[in-house]
Amino acid sequence: MAYTTLISAEDLSKNLFEHDWIVLDCRHDLANPEAGRIAYAEGHIPNAQFAHLDTDLAGEKVGADNVFRGRHPLPDRASFIATLQSWGINDTSQVVVYDAHGGMFAARLWWMLRWVGHEAVAVLDGGVPAWLANGMWLSTEASLHVRGDIAEQPALTSTVSVADILNNLSDEKRTIVDARAPDRYRGENETIDPVGGHIPGAKNRFFKENLQADGRFKSAEQLRSEFSAIISDPSKAVMQCGSGVTACHNLLALEVAGLSGAALYPGSWSEWCADPSRPVA
Numbered sequence: 001m002a003y004t005t006l007i008s009a010e011d012l013s014k015n016l017f018e019h020d021w022i023v024l025d026c027r028h029d030l031a032n033p034e035a036g037r038i039a040y041a042e043g044h045i046p047n048a049q050f051a052h053l054d055t056d057l058a059g060e061k062v063g064a065d066n067v068f069r070g071r072h073p074l075p076d077r078a079s080f081i082a083t084l085q086s087w088g089i090n091d092t093s094q095v096v097v098y099d100a101h102g103g104m105f106a107a108r109l110w111w112m113l114r115w116v117g118h119e120a121v122a123v124l125d126g127g128v129p130a131w132l133a134n135g136m137w138l139s140t141e142a143s144l145h146v147r148g149d150i151a152e153q154p155a156l157t158s159t160v161s162v163a164d165i166l167n168n169l170s171d172e173k174r175t176i177v178d179a180r181a182p183d184r185y186r187g188e189n190e191t192i193d194p195v196g197g198h199i200p201g202a203k204n205r206f207f208k209e210n211l212q213a214d215g216r217f218k219s220a221e222q223l224r225s226e227f228s229a230i231i232s233d234p235s236k237a238v239m240q241c242g243s244g245v246t247a248c249h250n251l252l253a254l255e256v257a258g259l260s261g262a263a264l265y266p267g268s269w270s271e272w273c274a275d276p277s278r279p280v281a
Contacts, residue, residue, distance in 0.1 A: 003122035005256050006217060007096055009134040012124055015094070016047055022089050022145065023048040023096045026057075026105040027128070030192075036105075043138030045098065045124075045131055049087050049145070053245065056083050057108055070271035071243035072108075074115070074159075081116060081152050088145025089118070091153075098124035098131070102208065102215045104246055111248040111264065117153025123252060126216040157251075158263040160238050162271055162278075168238075169200060169279065175231055176202040177262075179241035179250045180269065187280075193242065195273035197280040202240070203230050207249035223257035235261035240268040 003011070015021055025048045029035035033054055040050040051057060059075035062068055075083075089095060095113060097106040106123045113121040124131065132138070160174070168174045178198050183189045185204040187196025198204070209226070212218055218226075231237045234254060239247040244266040254262050272278055 002094060002120040003096070004119050005122055005252060006125040007122040008125055009130045009136060012045075012096055012131075013134065013136055016045070018094075020090060020093045021047075021096065022087055022093050022148075023098070023143075024051045024087065024109060025049065026051050026053065026097050026099045026109050027101070028053045028099065028105045036099075039100070041140065043140055045128070046137070046139040046141070047143050048098075048139075049143050051087075051097070051109055053105055053108065057112060068271065068274045070267035070274075072245055072266075073271075074112070074244070074266045077116060077152055080112065081150060084113070084116070084118075084150050085148045087148065089148040089150045091118075091150050093118075093120065093148065093150070095121040096124055097121065098127045100128040102211045103127065103217070103249055103252065104207065107248040107252045108245045111157060111251055114156040115159075116150075117155055118150065119156055126214065129215055158261075160263045160265050162265075162267055165199060165238070165240075165265060165272065166278070172201065173236060174263075175233075175237045176265075177205050177230065177237060177239050177247075177250060178202045178269070179205060179207040179239060179246040181206050181208075184242070193269065193273070195280065197273075198269070199240070199272055200279050200281040202281070205230060205250055207241070207246040207253075210249060210253035217253065217256055220257050223253050224259060227254060227257055227259055231259070231262070233261075234259040237262040238265050239263070240265040242268055243270045244268045
């Protein structure tokens, strides 16, 4: 049985050293980019390798056309496949990704693996705190794997461009959902968002609303009820955030809820607000 959305700490512990299981540590701190690597060195789930948001899960901020693409634009697909191969991932691998932030960063890698057609990837529900709460241990030993042979397959995801979002301002065919904290959505946090506000018409669903008090995801039934209140048709919904990272958390929650089909706007607010001609609400 493949795990394709979430996996519990108990189930991971039972399969941790199974052949062709790959575990990736996605811990990160937006204010301190090396914090995740330091945390990994101090103790990580045994057999896990480290994935860095800025270098492994994002591409160049400025494209070949010299246009800013956002703080964490998607990397070139071929480069990302090479990164996955370096971690030992095969087409047959079960991949498990985790962080210590309720899936805030791990969901990005979950989505990206689906972006290149790999379905057997799951986020550790509750992350490191859940792992430790289940009596598991952390290791300081490096984990090395033989190079994998994963190849790009048809995407299991969809994306929209900034042009699509611009067109949506007039035709309003899609529901835009912003995963940032409410103060950022309202334009009240200039430390993180120098240009405050949100895309006109966008609704707000803070990614932490997907979680229970213990940091694990809410039930599929509860998520379905909550999302259905703001999205009538997932196939006509677009998830965005500050830079296309936490938007993936909402996409994961939608998948858990059985509401598949929403798209990601990878450039998100950081790309949108870089052009002063684009309207801001």
